[in-house]
Amino acid sequence: MAAVAERPKLLHQATLVKRVDLGHDYFELFLNCPDLAASMQAGQFVNLRVRDELLPLLRRPFSSFDYLKDARGRATGISILGHVVGQGTALMARMAEGLKVSLHGPLGKPFEPPEDPATRVLMVGGGIGIAPFLHLTRQWSSGPSKRELVMLAGGRSVKDLVFMNRFNGAGADVLLATEDGSAGVKGRVTVLLEAELKALKGKPALVLTCGPMAMMAAVSRICQAAGTPCYASLERVMGCGYGVCNGCVVEVDAPGSERGYRYAKTCVEGTVMDCASIRW
Amino acid sequence: MPLNLSVKLGPLELATPLLTASGCAGYGVELERYQDLSCFGGIIGKSISREPRLGNPYPRTAETPAGMLNAIGLQNEGYEKFVQGTLNKMRAFNTKTIVNVVGHDFEEYVWLVERFDSEAGIAALELNLSCPNVKGGMKFATDVGECERLVAACRAKTRLPLIAKLSPNVTSIAEIAKAAERGGADILSAINTYVGMSVDWRSKKARLGNITGGMSGPAIKPLALRNVYDVRRASKLPIMAIGGISNADDVLEFMVVGANAAQIGTILFVEPDAGAKILHDLKGKLIDAGVSSPAELMGTLQGPERTNVVA
Ligand SMILES: Cc1cc2nc3c(=O)[nH]c(=O)nc-3n(C[C@H](O)[C@H](O)[C@H](O)COP(=O)(O)OP(=O)(O)OC[C@H]3O[C@@H](n4cnc5c(N)ncnc54)[C@H](O)[C@@H]3O)c2cc1C
Ligand SMILES: Cc1cc2nc3c(=O)[nH]c(=O)nc-3n(C[C@H](O)[C@H](O)[C@H](O)COP(=O)(O)O)c2cc1C
Ligand code: FES
Numbered sequence: 001m002a003a004v005a006e007r008p009k010l011l012h013q014a015t016l017v018k019r020v021d022l023g024h025d026y027f028e029l030f031l032n033c034p035d036l037a038a039s040m041q042a043g044q045f046v047n048l049r050v051r052d053e054l055l056p057l058l059r060r061p062f063s064s065f066d067y068l069k070d071a072r073g074r075a076t077g078i079s080i081l082g083h084v085v086g087q088g089t090a091l092m093a094r095m096a097e098g099l100k101v102s103l104h105g106p107l108g109k110p111f112e113p114p115e116d117p118a119t120r121v122l123m124v125g126g127g128i129g130i131a132p133f134l135h136l137t138r139q140w141s142s143g144p145s146k147r148e149l150v151m152l153a154g155g156r157s158v159k160d161l162v163f164m165n166r167f168n169g170a171g172a173d174v175l176l177a178t179e180d181g182s183a184g185v186k187g188r189v190t191v192l193l194e195a196e197l198k199a200l201k202g203k204p205a206l207v208l209t210c211g212p213m214a215m216m217a218a219v220s221r222i223c224q225a226a227g228t229p230c231y232a233s234l235e236r237v238m239g240c241g242y243g244v245c246n247g248c249v250v251e252v253d254a255p256g257s258e259r260g261y262r263y264a265k266t267c268v269e270g271t272v273m274d275c276a277s278i279r280w
Numbered sequence: 281m282p283l284n285l286s287v288k289l290g291p292l293e294l295a296t297p298l299l300t301a302s303g304c305a306g307y308g309v310e311l312e313r314y315q316d317l318s319c320f321g322g323i324i325g326k327s328i329s330r331e332p333r334l335g336n337p338y339p340r341t342a343e344t345p346a347g348m349l350n351a352i353g354l355q356n357e358g359y360e361k362f363v364q365g366t367l368n369k370m371r372a373f374n375t376k377t378i379v380n381v382v383g384h385d386f387e388e389y390v391w392l393v394e395r396f397d398s399e400a401g402i403a404a405l406e407l408n409l410s411c412p413n414v415k416g417g418m419k420f421a422t423d424v425g426e427c428e429r430l431v432a433a434c435r436a437k438t439r440l441p442l443i444a445k446l447s448p449n450v451t452s453i454a455e456i457a458k459a460a461e462r463g464g465a466d467i468l469s470a471i472n473t474y475v476g477m478s479v480d481w482r483s484k485k486a487r488l489g490n491i492t493g494g495m496s497g498p499a500i501k502p503l504a505l506r507n508v509y510d511v512r513r514a515s516k517l518p519i520m521a522i523g524g525i526s527n528a529d530d531v532l533e534f535m536v537v538g539a540n541a542a543q544i545g546t547i548l549f550v551e552p553d554a555g556a557k558i559l560h561d562l563k564g565k566l567i568d569a570g571v572s573s574p575a576e577l578m579g580t581l582q583g584p585e586r587t588n589v590v591a
Contacts, residue, residue, distance in 0.1 A: 054498045055346045239341040240549035244306040246352045247341035263335050
């Protein structure tokens with residue numbers, strides 16, 4: 001069959017070359033996997049098999065955090081920024097270096113660069129939701145998709161931002177906000193966003209956001225009021241990650257349909273989606 | 281001794297004993313990226329209803345130990361769109377197309393069966409008798425009389441091989457199996473999901489938007505084995521086994537208790553190429569065991585050993 005030759009490689013055996021414990025339940029896994037890295041775009045995700053057993057059963061979805069290259073600039077792999085929240089991530093935080101890890105990906109749709117190169121890109125991330133924006137910064141800080149990049153990073157406290165030094169020298173201006181004031185300005189990240197939008201003075205801007213649903217909903221509202229386009233990378237509980245189970249849905253507007261909305265599969269229609277279409 | 285993997289389930293002949301379970305493979309399109317679909321004897325698509333169905337509110341899935349719960353709510357594009365688009369894609373696969381149908385009521389099932397009967401390129405119809413996530417959706421799977429009446433009415437509308445998919449959420453699956461056989465089903469498939477629940481006691485919330493959902497995956501395999509065993513003893517109809525099948529050994533276990541073919545569901549979420557992998561291993565295991573056809577294993581379960589019986 002002709003289709004066989006075109007079959008993309010989506011199942012990979014990566015090698016865990018390094019694991020770094022970042023403290024406060026955060027860790028980074030450096031995974032060697034050249035063919036995955038060659039096609040992976042910021043905003044896409046991999047579905048990671050935690051163990052080669054049936055417990056835990058399902059794969060776990062993760063964004064690419066960093067994009068790994070060798071000295072000659074060739075793609076060698078990706079890193080994953082992890083936060084321990086349950087049994088799967090707890091096992092990942094203890095994974096032994098040298099381990100083979102099954103990755104399914106790249107999955108989902110990536111962030112798209114704004115057409116106008118003068119556009120200021122405001123990345124608004126909360127906690128672990130900041131992860132895709134390091135990869136994005138690497139992608140959009142040089143070359144044809146070079147854009148002015150600002151990272152607005154929020155957390156409850158400095159403990160939720162232990163990985164922010166990874167942005168040093170990456171090519172984005174970084175501003176922090178914490179609810180307890182332990183790093184950056186005291187308050188929510190939306191305070192930073194509102195100030196940034198005001199300071200634009202007519203300059204074109206694009207807002208990209210990833211983090212807790214409530215935060216992304218607030219970001220979406222602010223952008224709608226300001227008339228600034230906004231895209232969110234949604235984090236929904238997934239069954240399959242590749243469109244066959246109908247699990248990972250979000251309500252989106254469907255003008256003309258009986259109820260005016262439909263359930264969109266975020267793993268294939270997203271996870272990056274236009275905030276204006278989402279029913280927060 | 282050449283290995284022959286084809287199986288004959290009454291009027292339905294399949295090139296391999298593996299199929300996809302409804303709702304776990306979309307309509308086969310995505311799976312083609314991971315394997316040649318000829319590893320499957322047939323692709324069974326997600327349930328199709330007369331009108332499009334929106335489905336249940338999020339969250340729709342929740343993992344459980346070695347399994348998962350789902351409450352998708354039978355989201356599907358409905359008959360019209362399916363026939364105009366998706367069905368054509370399925371027909372182009374190099375495997376058989378089996379359409380799974382579901383209705384809110386008696387009339388909807390019969391309407392669908394009649395329509396699909398006149399569509400070309402469909403190898404069989406599977407009746408999803410149970411829809412545990414839909415209000416009032418259980419009577420055809422749980423009531424002997426209703427089950428027989430529905431299967432008989434569908435039978436009258438089609439000459440296509442008719443598969444009745446049984447629910448384990450019953451007192452006696454054997455009685456329902458017999459009712460479906462009396463109604464004129466050609467094949468029985470067992471099992472659909474077990475109704476279950478998952479709760480977060482801290483937030484005091486159910487983990488599914490629908491509160492309850494259907495349990496699937498390796499965790500239900502022992503329960504599925506018992507159900508298939510019961511169905512085999514109650515009916516002579518060919519059986520497609522379903523429930524937690526994750527590898528070639530699982531397939532063979534179900535054959536020993538009486539299955540003729542196996543549908544794989546949840547494992548496809550974990551390993552999208554599970555069809556090719558399982559078929560490959562199945563060949564190896566059959567050759568190693570000196571078995572030339574899966575049919576040889578069918579219903580070969582032995583009685584219990586009684587080593588400690590005092591004579
Ligand atoms: C597209 C996408 C990208 C993500 N990127 C990252 C990332 O870069 N870094 C990171 O640390 N986390 C990320 N997450 C969240 C991560 O997938 C979950 O934290 C992880 O699955 C939890 O697994 P667990 O076994 O530790 O938790 P458990 O609570 O034991 O998991 C139980 C089940 O719920 C699912 N689940 C639990 N929390 C989440 C969640 N927040 N989102 C989706 N599914 C969840 C699990 O996958 C599993 O199926 C991402 C999620 C999505 C959907
Ligand atoms: C996400 C999901 C959706 C399902 N949707 C359907 C469906 O639409 N129709 C149907 O007859 N069965 C449906 N099922 C049930 C499966 O076909 C199968 O009977 C069950 O999952 C047990 O098999 P498994 O353990 O191999 O998954 C669904 C199962 C899952 C997990
Ligand atoms: S996670 Fe299965 S369809 Fe998106």
